[in-house]
Amino acid sequence: MKDVVVVGGGLAGWRAAEAAAKAGASVALVANGAGNSPDIHALNVPVRADDSVERFMDDTLKSGRGACDRALVEVLCRESVKLADEFPFDRNPDGTYKLLQPLGCSVPRCVSIDHKIGAWALAKIRRELDGKVKVIEGRVTALIPGSSLFTIHYSLGDDDGACTARSVVVATGGWCGKYAFSDNPPELRGDGIDMAVALGAAVRDMDAVQYEPTVALAPERLRGIPVITTMLYEGATFRNRDGREFLVDKHANKDEISRAIFAEIEAGRGVDGGVWFDATGVPHEILNTTYVDTVRRYAAAGVDISREPMLVAPAPHTSLGGLVIDTRCRVLRADGSPIPGLFAAGEVTGGVHGLNRIGGNAGTEVLVFGRIAGQTAALRKDAANP
Ligand SMILES: Cc1cc2nc3c(=O)[nH]c(=O)nc-3n(C[C@H](O)[C@H](O)[C@H](O)COP(=O)(O)OP(=O)(O)OC[C@H]3O[C@@H](n4cnc5c(N)ncnc54)[C@H](O)[C@@H]3O)c2cc1C
Numbered sequence: 001m002k003d004v005v006v007v008g009g010g011l012a013g014w015r016a017a018e019a020a021a022k023a024g025a026s027v028a029l030v031a032n033g034a035g036n037s038p039d040i041h042a043l044n045v046p047v048r049a050d051d052s053v054e055r056f057m058d059d060t061l062k063s064g065r066g067a068c069d070r071a072l073v074e075v076l077c078r079e080s081v082k083l084a085d086e087f088p089f090d091r092n093p094d095g096t097y098k099l100l101q102p103l104g105c106s107v108p109r110c111v112s113i114d115h116k117i118g119a120w121a122l123a124k125i126r127r128e129l130d131g132k133v134k135v136i137e138g139r140v141t142a143l144i145p146g147s148s149l150f151t152i153h154y155s156l157g158d159d160d161g162a163c164t165a166r167s168v169v170v171a172t173g174g175w176c177g178k179y180a181f182s183d184n185p186p187e188l189r190g191d192g193i194d195m196a197v198a199l200g201a202a203v204r205d206m207d208a209v210q211y212e213p214t215v216a217l218a219p220e221r222l223r224g225i226p227v228i229t230t231m232l233y234e235g236a237t238f239r240n241r242d243g244r245e246f247l248v249d250k251h252a253n254k255d256e257i258s259r260a261i262f263a264e265i266e267a268g269r270g271v272d273g274g275v276w277f278d279a280t281g282v283p284h285e286i287l288n289t290t291y292v293d294t295v296r297r298y299a300a301a302g303v304d305i306s307r308e309p310m311l312v313a314p315a316p317h318t319s320l321g322g323l324v325i326d327t328r329c330r331v332l333r334a335d336g337s338p339i340p341g342l343f344a345a346g347e348v349t350g351g352v353h354g355l356n357r358i359g360g361n362a363g364t365e366v367l368v369f370g371r372i373a374g375q376t377a378a379l380r381k382d383a384a385n386p
Contacts, residue, residue: 001164002028004377005152007140007192008171010035011118011363012346014125015370016169016377023378028163030154032139033143033187035173036347040118042110042227043363045080045089047097051107053077054257060361063104063253064354067205072352072369075327076361079368087121089113098228098229100290102359105252110230110360115293117363136161139187143168143342150341167341167377170196170331171370174319174347176209182316183215183226192348196323199342202334204350205321210357212218212317213257216310217274219301226317227294227310229254229275234290235281239309240269244274255356258314265313274313279305318357322350329373341380345373 005022006013009031017029039195046056056077061068083227089111090098099108113120138154138161149164172192190380193203214229216222237245247260269275274298279287279294287295287306298305322346323331330338353361 002026004167005165006169012366012370013171015367016374018125019371019374020378021132023375025378027125028134030136030138030140038119040363041115042100042112042360043117044109044360045083045111047084059105063356063358065356067354069351070329071375075369076368080364101233103229104358105320126383143300156218167375167380169373170344170348171346172348176316176319179316183212191321196331199339200333204324208320208355209316210318211258213254213261213314214277214312215315217313218311222301231279234286236279238277239278240264241260241271253356261314274311276309277312278309319347320353322348325349329369330377343373343377345369
């Protein structure tokens with residue numbers, strides 16, 4: 001028996017495991033892959049002198065098209081500031097932070113570590129928890145509540161297993177892996193949502209999926225890999241089959257860009273189901289530093305993106321809806337009451353992003369709410385304490 005079992009091995013799950021272990025709980029983590037978290041390039045923290053928690057909140061609420069849970073957004077933005085004390089985000093020689101401006105942010109706000117904050121943070125947490133958290137590589141198939149303990153059933157390929165815990169943190173990510181053309185791995189199918197709903201959990205915004213506007217259609221070996229949209233601010237453009245530039249508003253949000261691309265394709269001006277994303281106007285020194293991973297990836301596939309455009313199309317990228325939680329990450333029923341012992345964090349939840357997520361806000365979300373979920377889950381010692 002464990003105090004806490006975390007389901008999911010992305011950053012929300014590992015962050016919850018870290019917080020629960022630090023709070024003195026015995027912890028196991030069950031996962032069938034690493035999810036999307038290793039791909040997190042950068043995340044939002046309001047560190048610039050002209051930025052603030054209030055401005056961050058304002059941008060997030062506006063991008064969410066009026067559908068965010070304001071209390072969750074407030075926690076996201078207030079708690080994000082602490083990340084600057086915890087992580088050695090990259091800085092310029094003059095000591096200021098290296099920042100990118102994601103779509104939907106009114107100022108540059110995206111921080112990172114070597115452009116790979118997701119993989120970096122996962123590696124750090126796993127290293128620190130080595131031997132302290134039991135890791136089970138399996139797919140959880142059911143959560144069965146008892147009078148004070150959950151039984152967590154999992155499948156290990158040909159074998160099945162089960163363990164028990166006082167608290168369960170659901171951190172199974174989203175469901176975009178279900179789509180035929182997506183940049184998510186296929187194991188991300190919304191399992192955690194199904195399992196929690198079977199226990200009476202409420203869901204919200206289940207029709208809200210964010211499309212990444214610029215996912216590679218070709219060359220074949222790059223199909224499904226996204227190209228970072230912040231290149232738009234550095235001089236990249238969209239071009240149709242006639243080579244004509246469209247979507248001149250560089251400050252459009254991801255949903256507006258995806259709609260503009262689909263409109264171009266539907267009007268018969270697309271190229272093999274996509275459009276050109278042309279980075280030939282991005283200064284070479286920026287391409288070869290900030291976007292060096294993209295440059296190298298395309299070069300290995302025989303495309304020089306400083307000379308040739310990339311063929312891209314929008315693809316399902318992030319589930320925006322999901323389980324309804326409160327600010328302590330307790331999973332709620334439709335009547336607003338918490339399901340005792342059940343917690344959730346990360347892309348499996350809804351409400352933080354509303355109907356449209358700002359680039360970089362998912363990384364902030366998983367670090368902030370993963371920690372809260374782990375802390376709250378560790379506090380539950382008995383059935384009387386939901
Ligand atoms: C290519 C790409 C790039 C991105 N870049 C950024 C970025 O730069 N900045 C940003 O803010 N956001 C970015 N995002 C979004 C971000 O990656 C995700 O929203 C975030 O990683 C979600 O974290 P998570 O821990 O909730 O879920 P995930 O990291 O997806 O992890 C889910 C975990 O649950 C496991 N799981 C699922 N079902 C089961 C089951 N039944 N049993 C056991 N385990 C299960 C999975 O295997 C996985 O371990 C990007 C997304 C993609 C696809």
